[in-house]
Amino acid sequence: MEIEEKFRQLKSRGEGAYMPHVYYGDPNEEFSIELIKTLVENGADMLEFGVPFSDPIADGPTFIAACERALRGGMTPTRCIEGVRKLRKAGVDVPIILTTYYNIPYVMGLEKFTKTVKEAGVQGLIIPDLPIEESDELLRFAEKSNIRVIFQVAPTTSDERLEKIVSAASGFLYVVNVEGVTGARESLLESTVNLLKKVRARTDVPLMAGFGISKGEHAAAMVSNGADGVITGSAVAKIYSKNLKSPEKTLQEIAKFAAEMKQACKERNKSSTS
Amino acid sequence: MKGRFGKFGGRYVSEVLMHALIELEEAFEKFYPTDDFRQELDGLFRDYGGRPTPLYRAKKISELVGCKVYLKREDLLCGGSHKLNNSLGQALLAKRMGKTRLITETAAGQHGISAAMAANVVGLDVEVFMGVKDIERQASNVKRIKLLGAKVTPVETGMGVLKDAVSDTLREWATCTRDTHYLMGSTVGPHPFPEIVATFQSVIGKELKAQIMEMEGRLPDAVVACGSGGSNAVGAFRPFVSERDVRLYFVEGGGERLDADNSAAAFSLGKPGVLHGAAMQIMQDEHGQIKPSKTRAAGLNYPGRGPEISHLCDSGRVKPCHAFDKDVFEAVRVMSEKEGLIPALETAHAIAYVLNNGKEFERDEVVVINYSGRGDKDLETIVRYFYGD
Numbered sequence: 304m305e306i307e308e309k310f311r312q313l314k315s316r317g318e319g320a321y322m323p324h325v326y327y328g329d330p331n332e333e334f335s336i337e338l339i340k341t342l343v344e345n346g347a348d349m350l351e352f353g354v355p356f357s358d359p360i361a362d363g364p365t366f367i368a369a370c371e372r373a374l375r376g377g378m379t380p381t382r383c384i385e386g387v388r389k390l391r392k393a394g395v396d397v398p399i400i401l402t403t404y405y406n407i408p409y410v411m412g413l414e415k416f417t418k419t420v421k422e423a424g425v426q427g428l429i430i431p432d433l434p435i436e437e438s439d440e441l442l443r444f445a446e447k448s449n450i451r452v453i454f455q456v457a458p459t460t461s462d463e464r465l466e467k468i469v470s471a472a473s474g475f476l477y478v479v480n481v482e483g484v485t486g487a488r489e490s491l492l493e494s495t496v497n498l499l500k501k502v503r504a505r506t507d508v509p510l511m512a513g514f515g516i517s518k519g520e521h522a523a524a525m526v527s528n529g530a531d532g533v534i535t536g537s538a539v540a541k542i543y544s545k546n547l548k549s550p551e552k553t554l555q556e557i558a559k560f561a562a563e564m565k566q567a568c569k570e571r572n573k574s575s576t577s
Numbered sequence: 578m579k580g581r582f583g584k585f586g587g588r589y590v591s592e593v594l595m596h597a598l599i600e601l602e603e604a605f606e607k608f609y610p611t612d613d614f615r616q617e618l619d620g621l622f623r624d625y626g627g628r629p630t631p632l633y634r635a636k637k638i639s640e641l642v643g644c645k646v647y648l649k650r651e652d653l654l655c656g657g658s659h660k661l662n663n664s665l666g667q668a669l670l671a672k673r674m675g676k677t678r679l680i681t682e683t684a685a686g687q688h689g690i691s692a693a694m695a696a697n698v699v700g701l702d703v704e705v706f707m708g709v710k711d712i713e714r715q716a717s718n719v720k721r722i723k724l725l726g727a728k729v730t731p732v733e734t735g736m737g738v739l740k741d742a743v744s745d746t747l748r749e750w751a752t753c754t755r756d757t758h759y760l761m762g763s764t765v766g767p768h769p770f771p772e773i774v775a776t777f778q779s780v781i782g783k784e785l786k787a788q789i790m791e792m793e794g795r796l797p798d799a800v801v802a803c804g805s806g807g808s809n810a811v812g813a814f815r816p817f818v819s820e821r822d823v824r825l826y827f828v829e830g831g832g833e834r835l836d837a838d839n840s841a842a843a844f845s846l847g848k849p850g851v852l853h854g855a856a857m858q859i860m861q862d863e864h865g866q867i868k869p870s871k872t873r874a875a876g877l878n879y880p881g882r883g884p885e886i887s888h889l890c891d892s893g894r895v896k897p898c899h900a901f902d903k904d905v906f907e908a909v910r911v912m913s914e915k916e917g918l919i920p921a922l923e924t925a926h927a928i929a930y931v932l933n934n935g936k937e938f939e940r941d942e943v944v945v946i947n948y949s950g951r952g953d954k955d956l957e958t959i960v961r962y963f964y965g966d
Binding site for chain 1: 587588589590591592593595596597599734735740741744747748751754848849850851852853854856859861863864865866867
């Protein structure tokens with residue numbers, strides 16, 4: 304399913320989108336597949352599918368450890384792309400947004416990379432270390448393969464750069480709501496709401512709020528204040544990291560977490576009618 | 578294009594860091610050209626750092642190699658290495674930007690020391706990120722950094738070496754750019770860092786050029802420098818890049834032997850990629866996962882070559898070469914016994930290359946080695962190598 308269609312569908316139901324981020328292969332591929340199925344069955348509308356990288360500079364400790372474990376287990380970009388195929392075969396039909404650092408597509412070659420991931424069933428790309436200024440080439444090949452490149456906007460993004468980002472945006476925009484790296488935070492900054500308003504005034508592209516969202520109340524606050532959905536990062540990895548020997552034992556807790564997040568994304572309905 | 582060196586360089590960072598890099602670029606362009614800034618920096622170079630550093634004719638080494646060998650004595654810069662040139666410059670810049678705190682990373686500890694010194698001179702707090710493995714092997718420098726009042730934060734991610742310390746410092750910076758400047762220690766990272774560091778370090782090459790003209794009445798035939806990120810080399814090379822008759826040699830850490838698990842020779846074993854915010858020559862596997870480099874010299878133990886040195890080697894202007902650990906230790910011994918100078922293990926790479934490749938230098942040729950640092954910090958490692966525990 305294309306990203307746009309997913310947002311149309313959610314809009315007609317008055318719901319916000321929930322997208323969890325997982326690093327594929329942590330701690331092993333079998334678990335990742337079960338984890339993703341669990342997330343989708345319990346409310347994930349889209350999936351941020353992380354391809355582990357050796358030096359994830361925009362990630363916090365939980366995801367650094369996740370990348371290290373996955374790489375130690377022999378995960379590679381090629382096996383990740385194969386993993387997307389497996390998920391599609393297994394009936395996972397939500398939009399898949401593939402996330403990795405720029406060196407991975409750079410080394411594979413941007414043309415081959417965009418083509419291969421599209422064929423495997425990917426709808427969008429998030430490359431956290433690729434700002435708008437460096438993205439011309441990727442945008443060109445992504446367009447050829449009909450893949451969306453998802454950009455980030457932050458409270459510190461200047462108006463001038465925001466214009467550039469908005470004009471290149473497709474799929475959705477990733478609104479980074481704290482000045483920092485991924486990590487579960489206790490509270491959200493007021494600046495997020497202002498940022499959502501500021502970006503909303505400039506574009507109709509859906510806005511997904513991410514970074515530091517780990518509780519239903521965070522998600523509800525975001526969708527009630529102009530976000531079209533939320534992204535949870537390390538929150539899921541934190542749950543299964545507690546039991547890395549038998550991570551499957553945490554799937555029940557993860558199912559509950561996903562359901563809570565999805566429920567919170569429906570809260571917009573309530574808050575706008577009450 | 579700004580921030581590009583051929584196909585290398587650029588600014589590959591997450592959105593949360595972009596504003597800080599733009600702010601830094603603007604500040605550098607605004608303050609660096611002013612008389613006020615230059616005078617303050619030159620004054621500190623002279624009165625605090627001890628610049629200009631001498632150019633020394635190493636007669637015994639010259640006899641051994643069979644040409645005229647000069648040493649540009651950056652070991653005599655206060656702190657014991659070339660690192661202070663860059664740290665003073667960036668600390669002054671940070672102060673003018675209204676920052677109150679510096680963060681940085683260090684491997685051999687030399688940059689950590691210079692950052693702590695510069696922070697004290699200028700009046701800024703400083704926190705130094707250092708891999709746990711480097712903390713262990715550069716223990717005496719860690720003590721110095723702490724004595725200078727800096728906070729040392731151990732980095733346990735990855736292999737606990739320089740690459741991981743750079744990653745963690747970038748992560749920290751993303752959370753505190755408003756009041757904190759990242760004092761990048763080498764000519765690596767996203768634009769404008771490579772340009773800023775090279776500008777401040779090019780004082781080495783400018784002095785060297787004037788000194789050799791005075792002593793020899795002509796340009797040198799060759800300039801040799803060690804490196805990984807490339808700050809001492811680029812600093813020494815810059816004024817000579819347009820002088821096509823001057824041969825430039827960049828000596829990287831060969832490690833134990835030339836294979837990807839036992840070396841830091843990225844020009845022999847790497848390929849172009851993107852790491853820590855820039856496109857550069859990097860040791861990596863077929864999929865683009867970064868390989869940890871390996872060498873006994875902590876300061877050369879980085880899998881990437883900065884964008885400018887990557888380009889200079891890629892374009893053929895600079896000859897990339899390497900020295901193996903055993904030849905490096907031998908160079909330490911020769912330099913100590915012949916000239917009475919104990920070089921840093923990093924510096925000894927450049928010396929080893931010249932000692933072992935005498936055939937590349939004609940009898941009447943003038944060769945300058947950038948003697949980037951002294952070896953006190955490596956004393957234990959060196960003694961253990963020669964005499965065992």
